[in-house]
Amino acid sequence: MSANDNTVNIRANKGGYHHGDLRSALIETGLKMLEQGSAEALSLREIAREIGVSATSIYRHFPDKDALLAALAAEGMAKLAREQKAAAKGKDGKEAFTEMGRAYVRFAVRNPALFRLIYTSLPAAADPNCVNAEESPGWLLRESIAGLAGATASAAQKRAALLRAWSLVHGLAMLILSGQIAGPDVDSLINEVVSVDSLKLR
Amino acid sequence: MSANDNTVNIRANKGGYHHGDLRSALIETGLKMLEQGSAEALSLREIAREIGVSATSIYRHFPDKDALLAALAAEGMAKLAREQKAAAKGKDGKEAFTEMGRAYVRFAVRNPALFRLIYTSLPAAADPNCVNAEESPGWLLRESIAGLAGATASAAQKRAALLRAWSLVHGLAMLILSGQIAGPDVDSLINEVVSVDSLKLR
DNA sequence: CAAATAATGTTTACAGCGACAACATGAGCG
DNA sequence: CGCTCATGTTGTCGCTGTAAACATTATTTG
Numbered sequence: 495m496s497a498n499d500n501t502v503n504i505r506a507n508k509g510g511y512h513h514g515d516l517r518s519a520l521i522e523t524g525l526k527m528l529e530q531g532s533a534e535a536l537s538l539r540e541i542a543r544e545i546g547v548s549a550t551s552i553y554r555h556f557p558d559k560d561a562l563l564a565a566l567a568a569e570g571m572a573k574l575a576r577e578q579k580a581a582a583k584g585k586d587g588k589e590a591f592t593e594m595g596r597a598y599v600r601f602a603v604r605n606p607a608l609f610r611l612i613y614t615s616l617p618a619a620a621d622p623n624c625v626n627a628e629e630s631p632g633w634l635l636r637e638s639i640a641g642l643a644g645a646t647a648s649a650a651q652k653r654a655a656l657l658r659a660w661s662l663v664h665g666l667a668m669l670i671l672s673g674q675i676a677g678p679d680v681d682s683l684i685n686e687v688v689s690v691d692s693l694k695l696r
Numbered sequence: 697m698s699a700n701d702n703t704v705n706i707r708a709n710k711g712g713y714h715h716g717d718l719r720s721a722l723i724e725t726g727l728k729m730l731e732q733g734s735a736e737a738l739s740l741r742e743i744a745r746e747i748g749v750s751a752t753s754i755y756r757h758f759p760d761k762d763a764l765l766a767a768l769a770a771e772g773m774a775k776l777a778r779e780q781k782a783a784a785k786g787k788d789g790k791e792a793f794t795e796m797g798r799a800y801v802r803f804a805v806r807n808p809a810l811f812r813l814i815y816t817s818l819p820a821a822a823d824p825n826c827v828n829a830e831e832s833p834g835w836l837l838r839e840s841i842a843g844l845a846g847a848t849a850s851a852a853q854k855r856a857a858l859l860r861a862w863s864l865v866h867g868l869a870m871l872i873l874s875g876q877i878a879g880p881d882v883d884s885l886i887n888e889v890v891s892v893d894s895l896k897l898r
Numbered sequence: 899c900a901a902a903t904a905a906t907g908t909t910t911a912c913a914g915c916g917a918c919a920a921c922a923t924g925a926g927c928g
Numbered sequence: 929c930g931c932t933c934a935t936g937t938t939g940t941c942g943c944t945g946t947a948a949a950c951a952t953t954a955t956t957t958g
Contacts, residue, residue, distance in 0.1 A: 613874040654888045665867025672815040686856045
């Protein structure tokens with residue numbers, strides 16, 4: 495019932511054996527289902543069912559479930575980075591920085607399963623020579639802080655400031671997601687926590 | 697092969713049909729297996745196999761898998777609280793506070809799966825009238841901060857300081873666990889981030 | 899102390915899952 | 929037109945969580 499209503503494909507399903515652009519459809523419906531359930535609860539068979547395709551067709555595009563989840567995580571990370579950039583656009587200095595932190599937490603609250611997936615997938619992004627490092631949310635904060643700290647700050651100081659900033663927004667996001675922190679609304683929580691003054695920039 | 701080597705039970709297995717103290721054994725081996733794999737990878741049947749008991753015997757003590765995981769999480773939370781208290785013992789003021797944060801992160805690094813489980817289980821601890829609130833790690837930080845902030849601080853200021861402190865250590869722990877942050881060792885990372893001065897207590 | 903009853907563990911069974919192998923289809927190129 | 933290979937399907941396997949019916953032992957009670 496749902497094989498033909500996917501209109502986003504480059505070339506739509508011609509009504510038969512081949513889907514047309516199954517890979518994109520898998521990622522798309524995968525993301526859609528992540529909006530309504532956790533990543534662990536996500537099942538390959540369910541995705542296939544939703545698209546209207548056999549369960550094992552997935553393995554023509556991804557070696558296993560983890561690979562599909564990694565693709566979803568990558569998509570989510572790109573989306574997060576985009577929202578961060580958009581939030582900081584037109585602003586600079588402290589304001590740009592604050593807006594990026596705000597966007598980070600807002601993204602987590604609005605996409606809980608996807609946000610969690612991002613940080614449970616990709617098990618190796620630690621070393622500096624990471625492939626996707628420049629698209630990582632942490633990297634965006636780094637740029638912002640580098641600008642904030644000024645020329646007088648040492649590399650170590652900048653690194654410490656980045657660590658603090660990232661830890662702060664990430665921790666706030668995670669605590670909200672796990673229901674440990676309640677507030678009138680998310681924005682006021684962010685305001686309580688994300689304050690440039692509290693980051694000890696220099 | 698492993699039904700009789702469990703010597704921790706109150707009354708040991710008499711060699712036959714009944715285990716003796718299966719509930720404790722389940723939690724115990726559950727925790728043990730959490731040391732070597734994620735919580736999602738944990739299987740009821742595997743635990744039962746390890747203990748040497750049938751798979752469905754678990755349902756005499758826990759209604760479903762989530763209930764067992766919740767019990768493991770509760771155990772982990774208690775352990776974390778204990779370690780925090782122990783770390784702060786004999787110290788006070790800033791030092792006690794710093795040591796508690798350090799213990800928090802150290803616990804996460806040493807018990808990754810358990811730490812994650814703690815914060816994915818227990819979906820409702822947000823509202824103030826939570827049952828286990830006083831055993832929550834956040835609560836311990838709260839006490840410490842209340843002492844730190846002094847009498848002049850308002851309730852809102854204390855709350856904000858707690859939020860910042862908890863977010864900071866929790867975020868650092870989570871980022872380390874997800875491999876986003878690397879450092880020479882954990883303690884130096886903690887030192888970089890956990891500094892009372894950065895919490896803007898008043 | 900013996901019999902009834904409750905607590906605890908077992909067997910059997912089922913549906914859903916991820917994944918592999920063998921097969922079917924059809925798109926694109928010569 | 930016909931070949932080839934990418935893509936989708938069917939069938940199957942072993943694993944999982946969990947429900948129902950049954951077996952055994954602990955505990956209470958007459």
